[in-house]
Amino acid sequence: MAVIVDYDAGNLRSVQRACTEVGLAATISDDPEAIRHADRIIFPGVGAAGSAMQSIRKSGVDVALEHAFRSGVPILGICLGLQISLEFSEENDQTTLGFLPGKVCRFQLRNRDLKIPHMGWNEIEVQRRHPLLEGINDGDEFYFVHSFFPEPENPTTIFASAQYEREFCCAAGLDNFFGTQFHPEKSGRVGLGLLDRFRNWDGRIAE
Amino acid sequence: MLSKRVIACLDVRDGKLAKSIRFVDTKDIGDPIVKAREYYLDGLDELVFYDITASSEARNIMLNVVESVAEQIFIPFSVGGGIRSVRDATDLRMAGAEKINVNSAAVLRPELISECAAAIGSQNVVLSMDVRRVGKTAEVPSGYEIVINGGRRSMGMDALAWAKQGETLGAGELVVNSIDADGTRDGYEIALTRSVAERVRIPVIASGGAGTPGHLRDVLTTGKADAALIASMVHYGEYTVSEVKTSLHELGVKVRMSW
Numbered sequence: 001m002a003v004i005v006d007y008d009a010g011n012l013r014s015v016q017r018a019c020t021e022v023g024l025a026a027t028i029s030d031d032p033e034a035i036r037h038a039d040r041i042i043f044p045g046v047g048a049a050g051s052a053m054q055s056i057r058k059s060g061v062d063v064a065l066e067h068a069f070r071s072g073v074p075i076l077g078i079c080l081g082l083q084i085s086l087e088f089s090e091e092n093d094q095t096t097l098g099f100l101p102g103k104v105c106r107f108q109l110r111n112r113d114l115k116i117p118h119m120g121w122n123e124i125e126v127q128r129r130h131p132l133l134e135g136i137n138d139g140d141e142f143y144f145v146h147s148f149f150p151e152p153e154n155p156t157t158i159f160a161s162a163q164y165e166r167e168f169c170c171a172a173g174l175d176n177f178f179g180t181q182f183h184p185e186k187s188g189r190v191g192l193g194l195l196d197r198f199r200n201w202d203g204r205i206a207e
Numbered sequence: 208m209l210s211k212r213v214i215a216c217l218d219v220r221d222g223k224l225a226k227s228i229r230f231v232d233t234k235d236i237g238d239p240i241v242k243a244r245e246y247y248l249d250g251l252d253e254l255v256f257y258d259i260t261a262s263s264e265a266r267n268i269m270l271n272v273v274e275s276v277a278e279q280i281f282i283p284f285s286v287g288g289g290i291r292s293v294r295d296a297t298d299l300r301m302a303g304a305e306k307i308n309v310n311s312a313a314v315l316r317p318e319l320i321s322e323c324a325a326a327i328g329s330q331n332v333v334l335s336m337d338v339r340r341v342g343k344t345a346e347v348p349s350g351y352e353i354v355i356n357g358g359r360r361s362m363g364m365d366a367l368a369w370a371k372q373g374e375t376l377g378a379g380e381l382v383v384n385s386i387d388a389d390g391t392r393d394g395y396e397i398a399l400t401r402s403v404a405e406r407v408r409i410p411v412i413a414s415g416g417a418g419t420p421g422h423l424r425d426v427l428t429t430g431k432a433d434a435a436l437i438a439s440m441v442h443y444g445e446y447t448v449s450e451v452k453t454s455l456h457e458l459g460v461k462v463r464m465s466w
Binding site: 010011013014017018020021046047112113114115116117118119120121122123137139140141143145163164185186187188189190191192 | 208209210211212247252277278281282283300301303305327328330379380408409410431433434463465466
């Protein structure tokens, strides 16, 4: 059974509905035991890094996620779920889970006409092949809502990027963890395709 | 580069599409769920349901409709109309709306915006403002006044000042609906939209007056809007959503073209 990790970070039912649409049965849970026994995990979330980490630590979800990551369980991070999987976030100057070496930075835009958050549909560019990105073409658009972006330390962990005044990483992964800054559950057919591939992903990145 | 969004707005009353909308295909008459799914599959970027229901019984019908739509469309989905409290907002969110639109109740009690922002996040709170062109006065220096209750009641508030206040209170986006242009299909109120867009740093959605793809182009370029709301131009079957987007693309506006 797949588990969608609940940690008071937004409405997770849209993620669950999108999973249902692609035939992935997923329960929403904040129970560390359920997460520990999940055969795949979706780690979504919107909100602030500080309160998210507080909630995750308090419930013991951090330890359960760490265990799942070390055990090779496929994990999909979405938006804040990706961000707090890195080591540090400029949002609330928060130390985060650290599955993925690197940090999360705030957009510093010079162009006053560009809005923050970066909200809407934007093109992505695939930087590196990944089983979850199969069939996605450069220029395919996904839905974003965020003010901070991931900056993984190792370029080989960056799988896709997008442009918002500057280029930024919008999909990153390491071993059995993969995360997207965009929202596959809100990105129409291309987003559902990614969730469908996650349904069958064995957690390995084939070379 | 971020695309400009095309957003379709469906007015829903008692769980059915409002009477003013007459569809060509008779089997679709009155079913907002069918219409939402059709637009989604045809490349719509975002959907808005506007609940024009009066009674509280019909509110529950609306929640059921929202839930059914949320199961079938996988793009941002926002619901507005009659939201007076955080409870109204969270009920709709639980049913599957991504964003909620506040309007009249926020004008009467601006704290509603900050309360909703605290409960569901600024990015999910859309402040929808109905605006009428009036003469410039001391009270309304821009010449654009806020009206509520579907334009029936003037508030003596300046639209640009209200837009700025809404942003400060925590609105994540603004819908600028011109009462003058609404229903005319002669084009959006470009000057108003541009004035608001230049005043705030949150996305601005233009509303009212869309009749042709050229109108959308104008408000998305000259009007500096981030998104354009359409209704009757697609509801009556004159254009499909994909035709609107293809035309915009051909007119040089960056829109999502693969879906």
